[in-house]
Amino acid sequence: MKYLALVLFPALLAAQPAAQPTWRSPEVHSDGRVTFRLQAPKAESVTLRGEWMAGNQSLTLTKDGEGLWSVTTAAVAPDLYWYHFMVDGVKTIDPRNHLLKTGARSNDSAVDIPGEAAAFHALRSVPHGTVHVELYPSAATNGLRRLHVYTPPGYDAGRGRYPVLYLLHGSGDTDREWSSYGRANLIADNLIAEGKLKPLIIVMTDGHPADANDPAVRARNTELFTRDLIESVIPFAEKKYRIEARRERRALAGLSMGGGQTLAAGLKNLDKFSALGVFSMGIRDDAFEKEHAAVLDAPATTNARLRLFWIGCGKDDFLWENAVRLHETMEKKGIKHVWRATEGAHTWPVWRKYLHEVLPQLFQ
Amino acid sequence: MKYLALVLFPALLAAQPAAQPTWRSPEVHSDGRVTFRLQAPKAESVTLRGEWMAGNQSLTLTKDGEGLWSVTTAAVAPDLYWYHFMVDGVKTIDPRNHLLKTGARSNDSAVDIPGEAAAFHALRSVPHGTVHVELYPSAATNGLRRLHVYTPPGYDAGRGRYPVLYLLHGSGDTDREWSSYGRANLIADNLIAEGKLKPLIIVMTDGHPADANDPAVRARNTELFTRDLIESVIPFAEKKYRIEARRERRALAGLSMGGGQTLAAGLKNLDKFSALGVFSMGIRDDAFEKEHAAVLDAPATTNARLRLFWIGCGKDDFLWENAVRLHETMEKKGIKHVWRATEGAHTWPVWRKYLHEVLPQLFQ
Numbered sequence: 020m021k022y023l024a025l026v027l028f029p030a031l032l033a034a035q036p037a038a039q040p041t042w043r044s045p046e047v048h049s050d051g052r053v054t055f056r057l058q059a060p061k062a063e064s065v066t067l068r069g070e071w072m073a074g075n076q077s078l079t080l081t082k083d084g085e086g087l088w089s090v091t092t093a094a095v096a097p098d099l100y101w102y103h104f105m106v107d108g109v110k111t112i113d114p115r116n117h118l119l120k121t122g123a124r125s126n127d128s129a130v131d132i133p134g135e136a137a138a139f140h141a142l143r144s145v146p147h148g149t150v151h152v153e154l155y156p157s158a159a160t161n162g163l164r165r166l167h168v169y170t171p172p173g174y175d176a177g178r179g180r181y182p183v184l185y186l187l188h189g190s191g192d193t194d195r196e197w198s199s200y201g202r203a204n205l206i207a208d209n210l211i212a213e214g215k216l217k218p219l220i221i222v223m224t225d226g227h228p229a230d231a232n233d234p235a236v237r238a239r240n241t242e243l244f245t246r247d248l249i250e251s252v253i254p255f256a257e258k259k260y261r262i263e264a265r266r267e268r269r270a271l272a273g274l275s276m277g278g279g280q281t282l283a284a285g286l287k288n289l290d291k292f293s294a295l296g297v298f299s300m301g302i303r304d305d306a307f308e309k310e311h312a313a314v315l316d317a318p319a320t321t322n323a324r325l326r327l328f329w330i331g332c333g334k335d336d337f338l339w340e341n342a343v344r345l346h347e348t349m350e351k352k353g354i355k356h357v358w359r360a361t362e363g364a365h366t367w368p369v370w371r372k373y374l375h376e377v378l379p380q381l382f383q
Numbered sequence: 384m385k386y387l388a389l390v391l392f393p394a395l396l397a398a399q400p401a402a403q404p405t406w407r408s409p410e411v412h413s414d415g416r417v418t419f420r421l422q423a424p425k426a427e428s429v430t431l432r433g434e435w436m437a438g439n440q441s442l443t444l445t446k447d448g449e450g451l452w453s454v455t456t457a458a459v460a461p462d463l464y465w466y467h468f469m470v471d472g473v474k475t476i477d478p479r480n481h482l483l484k485t486g487a488r489s490n491d492s493a494v495d496i497p498g499e500a501a502a503f504h505a506l507r508s509v510p511h512g513t514v515h516v517e518l519y520p521s522a523a524t525n526g527l528r529r530l531h532v533y534t535p536p537g538y539d540a541g542r543g544r545y546p547v548l549y550l551l552h553g554s555g556d557t558d559r560e561w562s563s564y565g566r567a568n569l570i571a572d573n574l575i576a577e578g579k580l581k582p583l584i585i586v587m588t589d590g591h592p593a594d595a596n597d598p599a600v601r602a603r604n605t606e607l608f609t610r611d612l613i614e615s616v617i618p619f620a621e622k623k624y625r626i627e628a629r630r631e632r633r634a635l636a637g638l639s640m641g642g643g644q645t646l647a648a649g650l651k652n653l654d655k656f657s658a659l660g661v662f663s664m665g666i667r668d669d670a671f672e673k674e675h676a677a678v679l680d681a682p683a684t685t686n687a688r689l690r691l692f693w694i695g696c697g698k699d700d701f702l703w704e705n706a707v708r709l710h711e712t713m714e715k716k717g718i719k720h721v722w723r724a725t726e727g728a729h730t731w732p733v734w735r736k737y738l739h740e741v742l743p744q745l746f747q
Contacts, residue, residue: 061427061471107425109470110478117488124481126490142527147518152562154511163506175623198516259539 042087044115045102045130051094053130055102057113060086062106069102069130070120070366071095073335077105097134098368099200101127120200120367122191123227129200138209140202140371145212146172147205150198155255159247160228166194166252168260169204171211171218180261182382183220185248186374187273187280189299194225201367206375216379222256224248226277245284249291270381272296272329274370275338282345286311294327294381298373299365301332301341308348318353327380328356331373333363406451408479409466409494415458417494419466421477424450426470433466433494434484434730435459437699441469461498462732463564465491484564484731486555487591493564502573504566504735509576510536511569514562519619523611524592530558530616532624533568535575535582544627546746547584547620549612550738551637551644553663558589565731570739580743586620588612590641609648613655634745636660636693638734639702646709650675658691658745662737663729665696665705672712682717691744692720695737697727 044056055067057080065080065088072078080088101120104111112119113128120129133141151168171181186203188196197203203221210216228247229240257264271292273281278300285295314321328349332342346358359376363369408420419431421444429444429452436442444452465484468475476483477492484493497505515532535545550567552560561567567585574580592611593604621628635656637645642664649659678685692713696706710722723740727733 057473059471059473062473063425106470106473106475107423109421109423109426109475111470111473111475112490114474114489117486117490119483119485119490121483122481125478126476126481126483142518144527147527150516152514152516154506163508163511 187277551641553639
């Protein structure tokens with residue numbers, strides 16, 4: 020309100036008791052170091068946790084004589100990261116930073132560190148597609164649900180149909196984060212502009228149909244998600260968008276919980292999908308083999324149907340062992356797949372890279 | 384991450400040292416009271432500021448023996464409101480609440496209090512339109528800018544063209560907030576479902592083309608905004624969407640700063656707009672009359688062009704006197720307009736009501 024008044028009535032400036040502080044947070048330096056600042060004169064302890072940090076690491080800020088806490092990181096690899104402060108134990112987003120990483124249950128601040136390594140998902144001067152926010156009736160939940168749809172540059176000008184990727188988020192997110200934070204739309208725009216990807220449609224659905232406090236309801240999430248995807252999402256998307264409605268042109272991929280949903284919904288519906296992408300997810304016990312025996316014990320049939328089965332995980336991911344087990348199970352069963360053991364942990368910089376790598380392979 | 388592990392591997396639950404707390408924040412009671420809670424054992428003072436509060440009021444939370452602060456409000460009128468905590472002077476969004484009111488410079492938490500009075504902007508079981516997020520090249524900034532577009536239910540199924548409202552946000556917001564928080568899309572969906580509004584397209588643009596630290600640059604914001612609107616936004620929207628491209632079917636409205644932009648860009652371009660809506664904005668000195676003399680001193684011509692000139696302001700708005708002056712200037716000049724002096728302050732509950740009232744009048 021005060022800022023508004025200043026913009027509207029600059030003459031009021033003279034009457035303002037205090038000017039806006041001159042410091043910024045975050046301040047990204049040209050060498051990739053970042054300074055974070057927080058005004059908190061009464062706090063006893065302020066720490067910073069960021070997505071680029073390994074494990075449960077954090078940085079401790081120090082306070083100056085005016086109550087301004089600050090810390091400068093070592094150089095951070097160019098990318099888009101979430102972060103938050105812990106102020107005497109209270110999670111606090113950066114009050115001076117409008118940039119957010121939103122989520123299904125909580126929110127963080129975000130910092131964008133530009134650089135060549137992040138150029139593949141940066142906003143560049145290339146033709147851009149559109150992100151659409153849709154509400155659709157779900158048979159599985161008997162209510163309205165939301166999804167995001169990416170259409171490529173030129174979609175509106177033409178009449179042609181496009182292949183489609185159904186792209187799933189992780190447990191902490193919603194249908195919004197693959198575009199708002201994962202930059203799926205910019206990754207696709209950039210690949211298309213470089214001639215590395217033929218235009219496609221990406222449907223980003225909400226993976227929490229059984230979002231509830233009741234654990235018994237939550238336990239049915241994968242089942243409800245699969246029903247929702249098959250019975251509601253795909254028919255809705257194919258009716259509203261010019262999608263090639265056949266399995267050879269339909270892919271499914273997801274990260275973490277969405278990787279598990281990709282396995283669960285994908286392997287049970289190989290009549291509908293010809294490509295699967297599993298990012299940072301795996302299996303932990305024998306239940307998976309039993310559940311999908313029909314597919315796993317018929318490798319010739321399965322391999323004929325699955326044109327691409329891409330599995331990737333970072334070696335620092337807390338699900339690494341589970342991903343290895345998924346890979347080894349597929350080896351054992353003779354199911355063809357791409358196994359990508361990469362650097363990285365359970366973070367969005369990894370998932371952006373995975374999407375960038377997988378997109379051009381989906382409909383080759 | 385911990386939550387993710389729990390969802391994926393419920394067996395890990397037994398190994399978790401502490402269960403999730405059982406309390407929630409916010410907790411909306413059936414009578415419209417709301418309890419807000421924050422775990423902050425070391426804090427000395429926690430207050431709450433919410434959009435429903437008059438002036439600079441706030442509520443003080445009290446701490447229990449476990450370090451959990453809480454306060455319960457009196458009954459609050461049904462609506463969607465922003466709020467935040469001040470924890471020893473540090474602005475803090477509610478860590479237990481994913482719902483946000485985002486902004487151009489900072490973010491707040493949000494609480495949705497359902498009820499009949501808010502049903503006009505609630506998510507209801509009616510046909511829903513689509514919100515599109517677009518990037519477009521701006522001649523005024525020589526860069527890419529973002530805008531949001533609402534298309535009504537049935538848009539994709541048909542071939543017809545629609546009238547268009549260009550809808551502008553306030554100084555604290557971006558092109559995103561009219562749909563993410565103002566619920567312009569749901570307000571239109573509900574009106575259309577009730578037969579009170581003929582389908583239209585709403586283009587929500589970004590009003591900060593001169594967003595910069597340099598005050599000299601910021602001073603050019605209105606000029607750059609007007610150029611951007613006329614030279615880039617309207618041509619982009621009319622090329623990409625099935626819009627009736629003539630002044631009788633083109634309206635412009637905005638709140639606060641966007642109301643000022645509506646006056647500045649609208650009155651200078653009456654060959655392009657036939658309806659204007661000014662929400663919670665006014666004029667403060669003689670400069671306005673001089674600036675728009677050509678229009679104000681030719682009431683017959685102006686009145687023939689302006690089918691609707693709607694001005695509304697809440698009596699508790701800090702811009703109330705300016706809005707009255709705008710109304711009185713138009714009276715003095717003989718410019719026909721609708722003057723709506725309403726209850727309320729400079730808040731989104733007022734602006735949602737204004738949009739709901741104005742939409743059906745735009746293209747009658």
